[in-house]
Amino acid sequence: MKGDIGDATLVSQIFAQEQIDTVVHFAAESHVDRSITGPAEFVQTNIFGTFNILEAAREAWLKEPSGKPSGTDCRFLHVSTDEVYGSLGETGAFQETTPYDPRSPYSASKASSDHLVSSYYHTYGLPTLITNCSNNYGPYQFPEKLIPLIINNALQGRPLPVYGDGKNVRDWLYVVDHCEAILTVLQHGKIGETYNIGGNSEKQNIEVVHTICDILDEKVGLLPGDRARRSLITYVKDRAGHDRRYAIDATKIRTNLGWHPRVNFADGMHRTVEWYLDNKAWIASVTDGSYREYYEKMYGNR
Numbered sequence: 433m434k435g436d437i438g439d440a441t442l443v444s445q446i447f448a449q450e451q452i453d454t455v456v457h458f459a460a461e462s463h464v465d466r467s468i469t470g471p472a473e474f475v476q477t478n479i480f481g482t483f484n485i486l487e488a489a490r491e492a493w494l495k496e497p498s499g500k501p502s503g504t505d506c507r508f509l510h511v512s513t514d515e516v517y518g519s520l521g522e523t524g525a526f527q528e529t530t531p532y533d534p535r536s537p538y539s540a541s542k543a544s545s546d547h548l549v550s551s552y553y554h555t556y557g558l559p560t561l562i563t564n565c566s567n568n569y570g571p572y573q574f575p576e577k578l579i580p581l582i583i584n585n586a587l588q589g590r591p592l593p594v595y596g597d598g599k600n601v602r603d604w605l606y607v608v609d610h611c612e613a614i615l616t617v618l619q620h621g622k623i624g625e626t627y628n629i630g631g632n633s634e635k636q637n638i639e640v641v642h643t644i645c646d647i648l649d650e651k652v653g654l655l656p657g658d659r660a661r662r663s664l665i666t667y668v669k670d671r672a673g674h675d676r677r678y679a680i681d682a683t684k685i686r687t688n689l690g691w692h693p694r695v696n697f698a699d700g701m702h703r704t705v706e707w708y709l710d711n712k713a714w715i716a717s718v719t720d721g722s723y724r725e726y727y728e729k730m731y732g733n734r
């Protein structure tokens with residue numbers, strides 16, 4: 433079914449009609465830049481939307497006519513982000529016990545939804561799990577995010593916008609590794625707990641952009657006039673409140689559940705660029721009128 437989690441009636445109808453015992457809650461507004469220009473949708477979808485699913489699950493799982501909880505075999509997994517922990521300096525890494533310190537409307541909305549999920553565990557006994565992951569990349573990522581945006585622009589010979597000094601650091605997690613981690617937590621995680629999921633691949637943004645340029649130069653050849661794609665790099669105005677560095681300490685999921693990322697950054701980037709080269713029709717279909725409007729608004733005067 434395709435629907436809006438902001439629609440409480442629809443969400444509870446789905447729970448009433450289907451025998452749902454497992455929720456893996458991925459639905460969210462996820463782009464920091466969009467949250468800066470339009471925070472309302474983030475509050476609506478990420479906070480109220482999560483609340484609606486929690487309420488529907490509570491109704492379906494914990495309010496049997498007999499009054500006997502039926503939720504023992506159920507699972508509610510909330511997929512969240514490392515951005516709830518704030519920004520790191522040169523050293524250190526986020527652990528599950530790191531205090532929340534969200535700094536963008538996006539991360540504040542995810543922090544809020546995490547708190548709601550955990551309150552439903554403590555207050556009602558809803559069988560919840562929370563995962564906080566680092567930056568994902570891989571197939572089908574919408575080209576508002578750094579990696580697909582740079583691949584798309586570099587293919588078209590357009591400027592590659594790098595915010596600030598390009599030295600902000602993200603810990604890159606290949607999407608298939610993330611999916612495996614989520615499945616592991618769903619099947620083996622301890623109810624009520626949080627698990628951090630990281631890619632063990634910290635990179636400065638400029639390194640990421642260089643990697644994409646070099647892979648494309650090698651795979652599809654240089655730009656006209658024998659120009660390397662690195663020449664397209666354009667430093668632009670920094671993001672407001674730009675978090676400097678994120679890094680995940682994934683010791684808990686590794687030691688308790690045996691998960692670790694299997695795809696290293698170089699390999700993951702080759703696979704990702706390859707996927708975008710093989711799926712140009714998909715990129716064209718998602719970079720239509722509304723994307724062009726978004727791009728103009730975000731990058732036009734930067």
Ligand code: TYD
Pocket residue numbers: 463464465567576577578579581593594595596600601602637671
């Ligand atoms: P992004 O993919 O938006 O993820 P997040 O903000 O959740 O980490 O951005 C990743 C990094 O890349 C972040 O430090 C901002 C930077 N960035 C650019 O330098 N240029 C861009 O055009 C975009 C979209 C992001």
